[in-house]
Amino acid sequence: EDQVTQSPEALRLQEGESSSLNCSYTVSGLRGLFWYRQDPGKGPEFLFTLYSAGEEKEKERLKATLTKKESFLHITAPKPEDSATYLCAVLSPAGAGSYQLTFGKGTKLSVIP
């Protein structure tokens, strides 16, 4: 069974204090890893897709990296508006040509001014 574990569960940062969120996974045949941002009362917002180990993607203050066992979401000089829950999900084969998406529980990031 595919498993996705995100750590820490919650992270409190001062504005400008860079840090990283971790997503470790155990899957049978990774086809892709996704990062989402979710604000309170809203649906998840797609951020990045990573397909293979060594791949990196960047968007503003966020940079996602991927290894064979985990992914990191690096946040550089965060601002209060970066406060949200960050979700990680992995895509793997589910048989008969279909795929399944398994989500982690998320990391709740709070950036204090």
Place this chain on the structure above:
Amino acid sequence: SAVISQKPSRDICQRGTSLTIQCQVDSQVTMMFWYRQQPGQSLTLIATANQGSEATYESGFVIDKFPISRPNLTFSTLTVSNMSPEDSSIYLCSVEGTDTYEQYFGPGTRLTVT
């Protein structure tokens, strides 16, 4: 990416009643997905809805409890039947990106059952 809307955005319901949640997409899509997000838990896939065929349910979810309709390529409904407080959750619909596997989500429906 597709623009997805859901109705209602939230509701408070009595136990034993049913609620139908609507999901509308601004473009035609083959597959639509329904998820449940319980407090402190990860998103859990309830079912996949293809237009013109029966929905495919994940383990632990049954059609009698969560009937789904998919009348066309831009619309789907999820009904939560005979509700109990354990059904209190956020329900989300999503669609896949064009030629990619990432999913795009609607704003969610927050359901509270009393």
